[in-house]
Amino acid sequence: MSLSVHLFIKADTLFVRLTGELDHHTSMHLRDRINSLMDKFEIKNIIFNFRNLSFMDSSGIGVILGRYHQVKQKKGILVVCELNSMIEKIIQLSGLYKILVITKDEEQASNYLGVA
Amino acid sequence: MKSKRNNYAEVIFDAISENEAFARIIVAGFVMPLDPTIDEINELKTIVSEAVTNSIIHAYENKGGKIKLIIESYINEITITVIDYGKGIEDLNRAKELFYTTKPEEERSGMGLTIMEIFADEFYISSKIGEGTIIKVKKYLHYANELYA
Ligand SMILES: Nc1ncnc2c1ncn2[C@@H]1O[C@H](COP(=O)(O)OP(=O)(O)OP(=O)(O)O)[C@@H](O)[C@H]1O
Numbered sequence: 001m002s003l004s005v006h007l008f009i010k011a012d013t014l015f016v017r018l019t020g021e022l023d024h025h026t027s028m029h030l031r032d033r034i035n036s037l038m039d040k041f042e043i044k045n046i047i048f049n050f051r052n053l054s055f056m057d058s059s060g061i062g063v064i065l066g067r068y069h070q071v072k073q074k075k076g077i078l079v080v081c082e083l084n085s086m087i088e089k090i091i092q093l094s095g096l097y098k099i100l101v102i103t104k105d106e107e108q109a110s111n112y113l114g115v116a
Numbered sequence: 117m118k119s120k121r122n123n124y125a126e127v128i129f130d131a132i133s134e135n136e137a138f139a140r141i142i143v144a145g146f147v148m149p150l151d152p153t154i155d156e157i158n159e160l161k162t163i164v165s166e167a168v169t170n171s172i173i174h175a176y177e178n179k180g181g182k183i184k185l186i187i188e189s190y191i192n193e194i195t196i197t198v199i200d201y202g203k204g205i206e207d208l209n210r211a212k213e214l215f216y217t218t219k220p221e222e223e224r225s226g227m228g229l230t231i232m233e234i235f236a237d238e239f240y241i242s243s244k245i246g247e248g249t250i251i252k253v254k255k256y257l258h259y260a261n262e263l264y265a
Pocket residue numbers: 058059062166170171174175176200202203204205211212216217218219223224225226227228229230249
């Protein structure tokens with residue numbers, strides 16, 4: 001199984017819905033897709049939805065952290081939601097929960113950013 | 117009572133990123149007859165994914181090479197060995213530190229070796245500059261008690 005990436009923009013927020021496996025191989029593709037949108041549009045915040053993500057390793061942390069630094073420059077916020085127990089364990093270990101916003105689902109994330 | 121036979125597999129593949137998913141599938145397929153829990157499968161997949169990724173990006177610096185993956189099962193004990201013939205690790209103790217990475221510019225965060233150590237029951241690493249790196253992990257599957265009950 002590979003990674004399928006569904007992206008859309010609402011107001012100044014980029015929604016990233018991922019299905020499949022996020023590893024070093026698929027993270028390169030994901031980063032390119034996000035960056036090309038960030039170049040073209042005024043994007044301040046990013047919401048990652050991991051609902052259908054079945055696997056993630058340290059490469060996933062790398063992509064999230066990289067995007068965090070990008071939105072931080074624009075004084076934006078990075079939200080991740082729908083973490084399964086495995087992904088939560090890795091995010092805990094990475095210390096990312098200290099700098100990102102974690103919500104239960106996309107609706108909560110949109111409400112948080114005021115783009116619902 | 118379960119009676120599981122001992123098993124051994126050895127696969128050599130190219131150090132290209134497509135093979136990260138391939139290596140995970142091999143490990144998942146190998147342990148399937150041992151009735152692992154979902155968490156155990158995911159932890160083993162993560163361990164092998166981290167090791168193989170390190171060989172691809174650090175040992176061979178994305179220029180390619182060969183990776184050897186060995187998986188063994190003995191009763192409820194799974195041993196995974198990942199071997200590369202790449203550049204080797206200069207300072208093993210530093211490499212194992214959480215958040216130590218030599219490739220921050222490639223969005224690496226220095227977590228792989230720590231994740232492997234946490235998800236495994238036993239973790240060994242040996243490396244020689246210019247010769248390569250061997251990672252060996254052991255994991256004991258949950259049904260040990262059942263077996264001896
Ligand atoms: N097989 C290897 N060959 C050569 N060097 C390695 C190998 N594995 C790890 N290293 C070195 O050890 C460091 C730490 O590895 P580790 O997997 O913990 O972090 P990383 O790969 O840099 O980042 P992350 O795993 O979070 O993406 C690497 O930056 C690299 O310098």
